[in-house]
Amino acid sequence: MDVLSHDILIVGGGGAGLRAGIAIAHAYPSLKTAVISKVYPMRSHTVAAEGGCAAVIKDNDNHDLHAFDTIKGSDFLADQDAVEAFVRDASKEVIQIERWGCPWNREEDGHIAVRWFGGMSQKRTLHAADKTGFHLLHALFQTSLKYDNLKRYDEWFVAGLLVDDGKVGGVLALNIRQGTFHILAAKAVILCTGGVGKIYAFTSNAGIKTGDGAALAYRSGAPIKDMEFIQFHPSGLLKNGILITEASRGEGGYLFNKEGKRFMEQYAPSKMELAPRDIVSRSIMEEILAGRGLEGPYGSFVHLDLRHLGEAKIMEKLPMVRELCIDFAGMDPVYEPIPIRPTMHYTMGGVHTDKDGKTPLAGLYAAGEGACVSIHGANRLGSNSLAEILVFGARAGKTAAEYVRQAKACASERLQSLAKEKMDFIQKRYIRTESGTERVGAILSDLRKTMDEKVGIYRREEGLREGVEAIQRLKERFNRIRLTQQSRIFNTELVGAMEMDNMLEVAHVVALGALNRKESRGGHARKDYPSRDDAQFLHHSLAYQTPDGPRMEKLPVTITKWQPEERKY
């Protein structure tokens, strides 16, 4: 098989991957670096982030405040040393991306403007209207184009890590367009593949969010962390859950139940609509469960009302919200309230890394939503993730670059034999499926139904048990899939099957982690264990793959100066 050699391979071309790539290409120009992405980089899901990017840039704000807001938001599960590093770097990164052309909204005097966001005690969310992720991704992508030494493999899919003697030596990857598999050798691999939103049906996430990085790491023996913490964003647009930004509330929007009452005064009187996402989402669900939601053809919902903001402010600060409502719900928020309900939005967990992006597997790094440092703990604050991809993309890039300066490449013969082994597996599992009977589409749709119903906002012992069992049965069914596409060229059915395998592997850990965590913390809400239990559960969950399913371990939380306290808003 072909071997293409590199020093560093970055898997994923979203915000974290591109930031890592630029960090290396700029400061370590002699390294052979490449970004491999299953879509053209500017299609990555960073593009869909809307409301903003948090960082301390104003004189009335400081790093301790941002750190504490983040830690309290995390329900005290974030590692505080990592959060402190994060808030410090974020202040520099948002200026760096400004200097690379990101069109942040401005004050009249030309300085960058900030807005309110949920759970933040100061205005500190930089924004480019409500297309912040779009602008940030395109600024990164376009800036990356100036580096000749940053190679790209667009529309290539990584089918497996090649690990020799406890060390990463490269990846086996499919050139989607040609339908050919290749060995991409590298001394270090940085996984920047995003979260696993597609395992839920009602989600704000793109179709490409299939947890590939988590699955790649997990299968290679690296642990994945805190997967039970899934964020449900309060405002998913009916019918299919696409995102209506939290900035709608940051700019002054209200939530109303069917009685026309601003129900948040009951749940978070001091923060109202700007409480953290886990709290607002549960409040909406409580209203719906109590019969105070509205009903329509797409189920229950509440109203997000922006009408009092007026057309001018909506067009200036929330133009995308208006576009989305018109294009995808057939209504105009200037004149009507928006029908919303909580939507799966973000994967707090991911590949276990330290604050420099390093995983326990030598040569393997991760950053962005697909990684878990952890700065978000049990609940991420809105606008911390765009800052995270910049900060930890850059950090992981630098750490990997330092590592490869003294690391040795894996011997070519060894890579060949590792790749052959993987190739035989791929042939058998995904390509020679003539005797199979199961359709991948049916397995996906059953998985998404299971996750929505059993591992949703509210969780219970019995439902979680059923969820884990259902996933195990889906894994059985996956062993008997049948693919129909004969052509090798742009075979999205083959890619879809490999993604499905990844989703099943990761979903299993999400459900099992949720079953094991018998407490409620942040985004993980157990109806049968409604309180946080620091005595037993103030720890991260690590999952290791074994032939019998996930093996779970505990990892202590790093606390520097903020002792856990009751989380009230």
Place this chain on the structure above:
Amino acid sequence: MADQIKLTIWRYTPDKGEEYRPQTFTIPYQKDWSILDALNHIKAEVDGSLSYRWSCRMAICGSCGMMVNGTPRLTCSTYLNEFYPNEVTLEPLANFPIIKDLVVDLTDFMDKLRSVKPWIIRENKKDDEDTSKEYLQTPTQMESYYQQSLCINCTLCYAACPAYGLHSDFLGPAAIALTYRYNNDSRDQGREDRRKVVAAENGVWKCPVVGDCTEVCPKHVDPSAAIQRTKVNSAVSWFFSALKGGKRE
């Protein structure tokens, strides 16, 4: 029987030696389905071998452009109810080579994007390393390029452009709009660098001012206006450089 709708999809599978051919699928009609929903239904339930690109399903990633009854559209935000009870014909985006089925080859577009140097260029290369403070830019200064910064690279404008259809060397609407975006950004000092590309033979002067690009743009980037203004600017800029004794390239 439930209502049904016919979708005719043009298929192409080069490694099987097949001709470019239409295939008609009759599927349940759901009035709130986008064309992308219909394609995902076909892929999951009827024919897994169909290839097309999609991702965000919210009209921001730019992946799912196709010819819908002859017009380039984003299929995630184009609905069956616009066509029902008539049938819908889907073809890959015009003016691009086809890879498979509805997937086209974007290599040429990606090369063009890069050729216009779409990044902030500064005379002092160290400027972008100073993260102690931002460049100041007033809202008015930002307004002068903001509309052109909204391009999602969906390439619908290339599929609509008669000049690109005739001469694939033409730089094309999105790339020129992007040039305009950076040239008019108060932080940028690279206008001269880019002039060599946009004012060259295959740059702005190849545009026949038909305006189809602006018409199909789902993000109202108005590439046509950007092209016409760039023509004026490059003429003026050439004129002044000639006055100062500069040489014509």
